[in-house]
Amino acid sequence: MSLPGDPFTDSAPAPLQCNYQFHQALEIEVIKLTTEHDTLQAKFQQLANALQQSGNPLTLDPTFSTQGSNDTNHTMPQTHPKICFWTQIDYIEWLNTSKG
Numbered sequence: 001m002s003l004p005g006d007p008f009t010d011s012a013p014a015p016l017q018c019n020y021q022f023h024q025a026l027e028i029e030v031i032k033l034t035t036e037h038d039t040l041q042a043k044f045q046q047l048a049n050a051l052q053q054s055g056n057p058l059t060l061d062p063t064f065s066t067q068g069s070n071d072t073n074h075t076m077p078q079t080h081p082k083i084c085f086w087t088q089i090d091y092i093e094w095l096n097t098s099k100g
Contacts, residue, residue, distance in 0.1 A: 077086055085091040 075083065077083070085094065
């Protein structure tokens with residue numbers, strides 16, 4: 001004995017069945033977007049709290065980092081020679097040249 005299917009989709013005409021499937025796909029997308037929104041909102045709150053705790057809203061609290069400090073992972077001019085500007089001063093000086 002098999003279980004009955006969805007009575008709406010089993011007996012519905014093809015266009016109506018297509019609309020029902022489209023509706024289901026949209027519901028899945030809403031769930032995905034809601035989850036993504038909630039995740040981003042939580043991360044934003046986490047960042048905002050870290051900025052408030054640091055006292056200066058333009059700098060991050062170094063103790064906030066969830067990753068371990070490993071000097072081999074940091075970018076440096078020696079390891080990344082294609083990066084043109086390492087500080088804002090370097091960028092401003094470049095703007096004042098003929099290439100800028």
